[in-house]
Amino acid sequence: MSATQPTQQTDIFGKPVDEQHKDNYLTHQRGLMSWLFTLDHKRIGIMYMIAVLSFFFVGGVFAIVLRVMLTMPIADASNQMRFEMNDTRNIVESSGATVPEEAIKLLYEPGVTDAEAQQQKIEVVLTDAASSAGAGAKVVEYPELINARDAAAQKYTQDLTNHNTFYNQSFTLHGAVMVFLFIIPAIPAIIGNFVLPLMLGAKDVAFPRLNLASWYCYMGGALFFLWVLGKGILNFLVPTLEGVWGGGGLDTGWTFYTPYSTETNTAVVAATAGAFVLGFSSILTAVNFIASIHMLRPKGMTWFRMPLMLWALYATAVIQILATPVLAITLLLLIAERAFGIGIFDPALGGDPILYQHFFWFYSHPAVYIMILPAMGIVSEVISVFSRKHIFGYAFIACSSMAIAILGFLVWGHHMFTSGQSELLNAVFSIITMLVAIPSAIKVFNWLTTMYNGSIRLDSPMLYALGFIWLFTIGGLTGIYCATLAVNIHIHDTYFIVAHFHYVMVGSTLFAFLAGMHYWWPKMFGKNYSERWARWGWLLVFVGFNITFFIQFIMGALGMPRRYATYIDKYTIYHHISTGGSLILTVGLFLVLFVWIHSLLKGKQSPANPWGANSLEWHTISPPPHANFDHAPPATDPYDYSHWRWRPEIAGYVLNEDSEPEEKDAMARNDS
Amino acid sequence: MNKVDDNHDPHLAHHFDTPVQQYSSAKIGMWVFLATEILMFGGLFCAYAVYRGTHPDVFLYAHHFLDTNLGAINTVVLLASSLTMAWGVRAAQLGQKPILVIMLLLTLLGGVGFMGIKTIEYSSKYSHGLWFGSDNAFYVKSGKYTNPEELTGAIEYGESHAMPHEDKGELTDEHLELQVKDAATEDVLDNQAAGEAQDQSLPASAQSNIGNATNAPAGLSSKFAEVEGDGSAYVTSEKKPLTYEDLDPQQQKLVSQFFQIYFLMTGLHGIHVLVGMALIFWLFIRALRGTFGPKYFVPVDLVGLYWHIVDLIWIFLFPLLYLIH
Numbered sequence: 003m004s005a006t007q008p009t010q011q012t013d014i015f016g017k018p019v020d021e022q023h024k025d026n027y028l029t030h031q032r033g034l035m036s037w038l039f040t041l042d043h044k045r046i047g048i049m050y051m052i053a054v055l056s057f058f059f060v061g062g063v064f065a066i067v068l069r070v071m072l073t074m075p076i077a078d079a080s081n082q083m084r085f086e087m088n089d090t091r092n093i094v095e096s097s098g099a100t101v102p103e104e105a106i107k108l109l110y111e112p113g114v115t116d117a118e119a120q121q122q123k124i125e126v127v128l129t130d131a132a133s134s135a136g137a138g139a140k141v142v143e144y145p146e147l148i149n150a151r152d153a154a155a156q157k158y159t160q161d162l163t164n165h166n167t168f169y170n171q172s173f174t175l176h177g178a179v180m181v182f183l184f185i186i187p188a189i190p191a192i193i194g195n196f197v198l199p200l201m202l203g204a205k206d207v208a209f210p211r212l213n214l215a216s217w218y219c220y221m222g223g224a225l226f227f228l229w230v231l232g233k234g235i236l237n238f239l240v241p242t243l244e245g246v247w248g249g250g251g252l253d254t255g256w257t258f259y260t261p262y263s264t265e266t267n268t269a270v271v272a273a274t275a276g277a278f279v280l281g282f283s284s285i286l287t288a289v290n291f292i293a294s295i296h297m298l299r300p301k302g303m304t305w306f307r308m309p310l311m312l313w314a315l316y317a318t319a320v321i322q323i324l325a326t327p328v329l330a331i332t333l334l335l336l337i338a339e340r341a342f343g344i345g346i347f348d349p350a351l352g353g354d355p356i357l358y359q360h361f362f363w364f365y366s367h368p369a370v371y372i373m374i375l376p377a378m379g380i381v382s383e384v385i386s387v388f389s390r391k392h393i394f395g396y397a398f399i400a401c402s403s404m405a406i407a408i409l410g411f412l413v414w415g416h417h418m419f420t421s422g423q424s425e426l427l428n429a430v431f432s433i434i435t436m437l438v439a440i441p442s443a444i445k446v447f448n449w450l451t452t453m454y455n456g457s458i459r460l461d462s463p464m465l466y467a468l469g470f471i472w473l474f475t476i477g478g479l480t481g482i483y484c485a486t487l488a489v490n491i492h493i494h495d496t497y498f499i500v501a502h503f504h505y506v507m508v509g510s511t512l513f514a515f516l517a518g519m520h521y522w523w524p525k526m527f528g529k530n531y532s533e534r535w536a537r538w539g540w541l542l543v544f545v546g547f548n549i550t551f552f553i554q555f556i557m558g559a560l561g562m563p564r565r566y567a568t569y570i571d572k573y574t575i576y577h578h579i580s581t582g583g584s585l586i587l588t589v590g591l592f593l594v595l596f597v598w599i600h601s602l603l604k605g606k607q608s609p610a611n612p613w614g615a616n617s618l619e620w621h622t623i624s625p626p627p628h629a630n631f632d633h634a635p636p637a638t639d640p641y642d643y644s645h646w647r648w649r650p651e652i653a654g655y656v657l658n659e660d661s662e663p664e665e666k667d668a669m670a671r672n673d674s
Numbered sequence: 675m676n677k678v679d680d681n682h683d684p685h686l687a688h689h690f691d692t693p694v695q696q697y698s699s700a701k702i703g704m705w706v707f708l709a710t711e712i713l714m715f716g717g718l719f720c721a722y723a724v725y726r727g728t729h730p731d732v733f734l735y736a737h738h739f740l741d742t743n744l745g746a747i748n749t750v751v752l753l754a755s756s757l758t759m760a761w762g763v764r765a766a767q768l769g770q771k772p773i774l775v776i777m778l779l780l781t782l783l784g785g786v787g788f789m790g791i792k793t794i795e796y797s798s799k800y801s802h803g804l805w806f807g808s809d810n811a812f813y814v815k816s817g818k819y820t821n822p823e824e825l826t827g828a829i830e831y832g833e834s835h836a837m838p839h840e841d842k843g844e845l846t847d848e849h850l851e852l853q854v855k856d857a858a859t860e861d862v863l864d865n866q867a868a869g870e871a872q873d874q875s876l877p878a879s880a881q882s883n884i885g886n887a888t889n890a891p892a893g894l895s896s897k898f899a900e901v902e903g904d905g906s907a908y909v910t911s912e913k914k915p916l917t918y919e920d921l922d923p924q925q926q927k928l929v930s931q932f933f934q935i936y937f938l939m940t941g942l943h944g945i946h947v948l949v950g951m952a953l954i955f956w957l958f959i960r961a962l963r964g965t966f967g968p969k970y971f972v973p974v975d976l977v978g979l980y981w982h983i984v985d986l987i988w989i990f991l992f993p994l995l996y997l998i999h
Contacts, residue, residue, distance in 0.1 A: 205689035208699040289706045297699040298689075327710040331717030335938070342807025343815070344934040346721060350816050352928045357724055361717060629688075 011528065011623050014610045016649050016656035025627035026528070041210035042628065046217050047196030048526070053217075054192055057183035057224060064176035066588060068169070069550075069581040075568035076165050082158060083110055089154035090147070097150075099142040102131040109151055168238050169567035170253035171268070175231045177256035178273070182280050183224050185511050186369060189376035190322075191220070191287055193518045194315050196526060198291060200619035200626060201309050203300040203635050208293035216286035219279055227276030230269045255565060257366070260347040260358040264339050271340050274333040281326045281333075284372075288322035291315050300618075303637035309617040310399050314379025317403040321368045321375070321410060329365035332358065356421050363414035371410040373507050374474075375403055377514030378445055381467045384517050385449045387615040388464035389456025392641040395448035402441035409438050419490045428487055435485035442478050446471060461613075462536035466517030469544045470510055477505030480555065495565075498558025504551045516543070516594065523598070524612045528625035529605030530653070535597045542590025549583025609654025614646040621657075685970045697972055704976045708983045711946075715987055718939050722994060725931055732925050735916040736812075736932035737998040739804060739832035741795055745996040748791045749988065755784025756985040759954075763978040766971035771964055774974070778958040781981065785951040792944055799933075802831040806937040812929035829918045936995055943991060946984045953977045 011019040011026075027044045030036075037045055076085065087106050094101045105127045114120050125144050132141040142150070195213065199206050207213050234251010237244040252273045254263040263270050295316050299308065336358070338344045345351025347358040378399075386393040393399065415423060415431030449471060458464070480502045483489050493499060524530055557576040562569055569577065611620040619626075621635040638645075646655040683693050690696040726733045762777030803811040803824030811828035813820045918926060957977055960966065966974055 199689075208689075209703055210687075210689070212703075285707075285710055289703050289710075292706050293699045293703040296702050297695055323706055323710055324713055327714035328717050331714045334942075335717070335721070338807070338934075338938065342809075343813075344807055344938070345931055346725075346934065352814070352931055354724065354728075357721065361720070 011607060012609050012652050012654070012656075013623055014621055014657045015659060016609070016652050016654075019623055025629075026625050027628045028527070028625055030628040039214070041206070041214055043195050043199050043207050043210065043213060044526075044626065044630075046213050047192055047194075049217055050187065050191040050195060050220070053221060053224065054184055054187055057179055057228065058188075060228065061176055061179035061184055062588065062591065064172050064179070066584060067172050068176060069584040071165070071169055071172070071567065072569075072577045073581045075577075076162060083112075085161070086110065086151070086154045086158050089157050090150045093150040093153050094142045094147065097142075097146070099140045099146070100131075100135070101142045101147060101150075102127055105131070105142075105147065109147065164238070166567045167253065168235075170565075171231070171234045171238065171251045173565060174252045174255050175235065178231065178252070178277075179228065180508075181256050181369075182227065182277055185373045185507055186284065187220060187287075188511065188515050189380065189518065190291070190315060190318055190372070191216075191283075193380065193515070193522060194291065194318075194376060195287070197522060197619050198294060198312065198315055199298070200525075200622065200630055201312055201617050201640075202294060202298045202303070203618040203621070203631060203637060204294065204298040205629050205631075207290045208297055209290050212286045213290050216283045216290070219283035219286065223276050223279030223281075223283060227273060227280065230272040230276060234268060257362060258333075258336060258358075259362075260336070260339070260355040261349060263336060264348050271337050274336050278330055278333045278337075281330045284322050284326050288319035288326070291319040292323065295319075300634060300637045306397060306400065307637065307639060308400075309640040310382035310393065310396070310403075311376075311379035311617070313400040313403050314375045314377075314382070317407040318372050318375045320404075321372050321407050324411065325365045325368040325372070328361060329369075332361040332365065335361070356418070356423065359418050359421055360414070363417045364411070367414040367417065368407075368410040370503075370507065371406055373511045375406060377470065377511045378403065380514045380518040380521070381449060381470050382445070383615070383617065384463045384467040384521050385452050386641050387521075387613050387643070388459045388461060388467070389453045390459070390614070390643055391452055391456035392639075392643075393448070394451040394454075395444070396641070398444050399448050402444040405441040406438060409434065409441070413438060416485055416490075419487060420494045432485055432487050432490075436482060439478065439482060442474075446475060446478075460537075461520075462533060462540055463517045463521035463613075465537060465540045465544075466513045466520060469540065470513040470517060473505050473509030473513060473547070476552075477502060477510055481506065493558055495563055496558035497554040497562045497564055500564045501551045501554035501558060504554070509547055509551070512547075513543075516540075519598075521613065522619070523601065524608035525619055525624050525626070527602060527605070528608055528623075529601045530608045530612070531597050531601035531605055535593065535600075539590055539594040539597055542586055542593060544590075546583050546585070546587030546590050550580050550587055551583070553579045553583070609649075609652045609656075611646060611655040611657075612653065614643055614648065614655035616640055616643055616646065683969065685972075693969070700972045700976060704979050708979060711983055711987075715939075715942070718935070718942065719990070719994075722935050722939065725928075725935060729925055729928050729931070731916060731921055732928045733932055733998055735918070735921055735925075736832070736929050736936075737995060738835045738915060739799070739828075739933075740936070740996050741798070741835065742996045744791050744795050745992050748788050749992050751784050751787045751791070752985045752988050755781045755788070756982055758784065759978045759981045763971070763974050766961070766966040766974040767968060769967040771961065771966075774961045774966060775958065778954055778961055778974075782951060782954045782958060785947055785954065788947055789944065789951070792940070803828050804831075804933055806934065806941070810930045810933050812926075812933070814927040814930065817927070833915070833917055939991055939995065943984065943987055946987070950977070950981050950984050953980065 011024065013019055027042055028048075030042075031040075037049060040046065040049075075081065087110050090106060090109070091101060105124050108120060108124050108127060111120065121144065124147070128141055128144060128147070135141055195207070230250050231252050233243075233247060233249070234253075237250065249267070250269045250272070252268045252270065253266055254268070254270060258270065258274060295308070295312055335344075335346050339347050339353075343351060345353045347353045347355050349355055382393060382399055413431055413435045415427055416435045419428050419431075449467075460468075480498070484493065484499060484502055520531070520536060553576050557573055557580070558564075560573070560576075562573045562576070608624045610623050612624075613620070616638065617640040618635050618637065622631050645658045647658050648654075649656045686693050686696055690699065758777045758780040762774050762781060765771075765773035765777055799805060803809075803821060807813075808815070808820055811819075811821050811824035819825060918929075921929070954977060957966075957974055960973070
């Protein structure tokens with residue numbers, strides 16, 4: 003921003019905050035304990051931020067591990083021969099002998115039918131080599147060479163198994179960590195916790211202690227989960243460790259599908275126990291949000307005058323309440339299945355593994371909307387603010403959130419089109435799935451219409467929001483492909499699906515999350531960040547993301563199956579492009595992190611309202627005081643920006659004193 | 675923040691404006707939490723429905739192993755404890771400390787009674803080799819009984835329980851008459867059930883089903899006539915409860931599944947009862963100290979809600995597990 007940065011905290015009228023009101027939730031109390039036992043929703047939001055971003059880092063590392071592994075598939079025919087030739091040579095040489103290159107070439111000559119002729123040829127080569135080599139140099143004998151070849155083949159098989167095991171555990175860790183530890187809590191737990199009470203003009207969420215308990219559930223569940231999954235990886239890298247702390251790891255994918263998950267010898271019980279605890283965290287947050295939105299709205303904020311972010315968080319909380327307990331019982335049943343062999347899901351015991359899929363997707367499909375709905379809330383806020391225009395179709399956006407929440411419960415079967423469920427069921431799920439497109443499209447069109455004729459400012463939150471619309475549209479439209487029965491049979495479990503859900507879950511949610519972080523960052527920390535570098539970060543993330551995943555649509559449509567550690571040659575180019583994109587994405591994300599850290603260390607004081615938004619969180623100083631507001635702000639239309647005026651000397655907006663008598667009154671009352 | 679008035683309610687948290695707002699928030703939070711409880715049990719009820727739907731005879735047979743009398747007593751105990759709990763909430767609201775203390779104690783005793791009876795039931799199951807998981811006489815893995823030595827004893831144990839049902843023969847005839855004639859009746863619900871049963875069975879094998887129902891065995895109510903009608907004609911032709919031999923071999927191997935579901939549902943319910951008892955004990959201690967009164971009774975109210983939902987779940991578990999016909 004401009005060079006005339008203020009160094010002093012200013013209030014909503016642009017006046018410097020005097021000493022006695024200089025209260026700031028970050029410095030209100032000091033010391034680690036004041037954080038670990040805080041009941042302040044803002045601090046809990048920040049603690050969630052640190053934790054969730056750390057787990058995002060872990061999940062991201064394994065995303066890169068996967069992408070890099072996929073550039074080196076060790077199983078295709080040409081590679082196999084190269085590996086085995088090398089190993090044969092190494093084995094022979096480690097026994098102190100040498101082997102002529104020609105012999106190895108003959109040994110691995112493809113298409114040999116006459117084994118005896120081959121043996122004779124090789125023996126000739128070996129004898130020649132032995133005679134030409136001087137005394138003291140030992141050339142390998144034929145039987146030893148054959149032994150070496152067999153050992154090499156065995157080693158290759160072992161390597162392949164290891165490669166697959168490592169890949170399976172890595173993609174499970176990546177998926178499970180990203181879903182359970184990052185995407186689901188990212189927006190509700192970080193941004194939701196921070197802004198929800200502020201948007202309500204409230205001092206805190208309805209149940210602050212439950213809020214803290216939810217953080218501890220999250221930390222407990224997450225660390226345990228990560229420990230269990232990470233043990234498998236570490237045991238693999240350093241085999242002696244298994245003797246130290248026992249086995250672990252998980253190779254079922256994040257879905258824990260039966261019957262494999264009842265059979266695999268990885269740590270399914272421990273991992274599901276971790277996920278079970280995480281569910282509590284999710285439920286407690288949701289209970290809090292629902293109660294807060296019902297009971298803590300200020301005077302004048304009717305349901306249809308709430309900021310759309312609150313509608314989105316409300317719809318999300320409803321889904322969390324209704325879906326998470328079903329996951330909980332499903333995971334308990336899975337644990338009971340493995341621990342006691344109850345035979346609910348195991349066909350060997352008369353159970354039905356498809357029932358598990360029904361249970362699982364009854365949670366996990368709505369969970370997709372747990373990820374995307376709050377993202378849509380953020381975008382609704384950002385698009386309106388940065389277009390300087392009242393949101394278009396408020397009621398439609400609000401109601402479409404609820405419609406998505408409800409429809410989200412009726413579509414789980416679309417994950418199971420090829421599971422053998424009845425064709426009628428398939429058709430019904432297919433149709434309802436397509437219905438989800440209606441509320442989704444309502445949102446997209448309303449955002450576009452909000453921007454139409456607006457005075458658009460392309461600051462980084464807006465760039466991320468626009469990125470969201472782009473990615474969500476691609477993700478949503480390819481969702482229609484996936485929902486179409488005939489097409490689904492073709493693309494089921496291919497990279498097309500991988501690309502689709504990355505566009506929706508990662509592209510959309512991550513972009514909205516970053517939009518929200520950049521949008522509320524000045525409020526959270528009272529510091530401005532470097533807008534220029536934030537935009538570069540956006541560009542890298544956007545370009546990197548699209549390169550990584552768009553190519554996967556093509557790869558999937560050509561038939562590349564998901565969750566495979568290796569592939570045939572024709573997919574090589576696609577995998578290489580995808581991996582290249584993922585590296586750009588990584589650089590972009592690190593740049594974003596750098597921008598944030600730089601802001602924390604070197605950032606200038608940000609004004610109370612840098613963007614000129616009118617929802618209530620901007621009616622307090624940045625960062626907010628411990629109790630959020632010096633005085634309860636009057637709730638007005640959150641999308642009416644006419645009262646805010648740009649004030650260059652503080653690089654922010656100030657409330658037009660004439661147009662807000664109520665606010666002035668409240669302030670005057672407070673000062674007296 | 676600056677408005678600290680002298681009448682400030684000590685129980686009012688700083689972020690609420692009024693006690694009413696705080697009370698309503700707590701109430702709504704509890705209701706939302708109870709919704710999650712319903713959905714959690716909903717998963718088990720769903721599993722129950724699926725397996726009962728696919729193997730009706732297994733459930734019909736295996737439920738004889740449960741002691742209906744003890745289940746009924748437990749239902750009464752739990753209902754009574756719900757009454758005392760509700761009474762306790764009222765007493766807290768009116769500030770009647772002695773009544774509150776007594777009612778909480780009675781509720782706690784109800785919980786103890788329930789769990790005591792449950793323990794008797796469980797230990798009886800355990801001693802007859804009908805325990806959870808693979809520790810069950812009927813447990814079959816890959817087509818083989820894992821505890822064959824316990825099977826005979828377990829079957830005898832269960833089928834001896836089934837005998838009292840024979841006494842209900844007369845009653846059944848009445849039901850059946852109703853169903854066959856489809857006549858007008860005072861009992862609207864029964865009539866509807868009978869009607870549904872006929873409607874559903876008509877297209878497939880109307881004749882045989884109605885015929886079977888006419889010769890229905892003891893305990894066959896009109897409601898599940900159509901369920902029993904298919905797949906087990908021999909059952910309905912004899913006036914006796916299902917025996918193990920009556921089940922076809924495929925279903926014989928699935929009997930343990932009933933016990934798995936029984937233990938899962940009642941076990942999870944039992945854990946909830948224990949949690950409720952702990953909470954009531956906590957309330958009891960606080961009530962003794964005189965914490966609760968007209969200005970502060972939210973914990974009693976909320977635990978009361980929780981206790982009622984636990985009770986309500988049992989009201990569904992009891993007929994679904996014990997009273998199958």
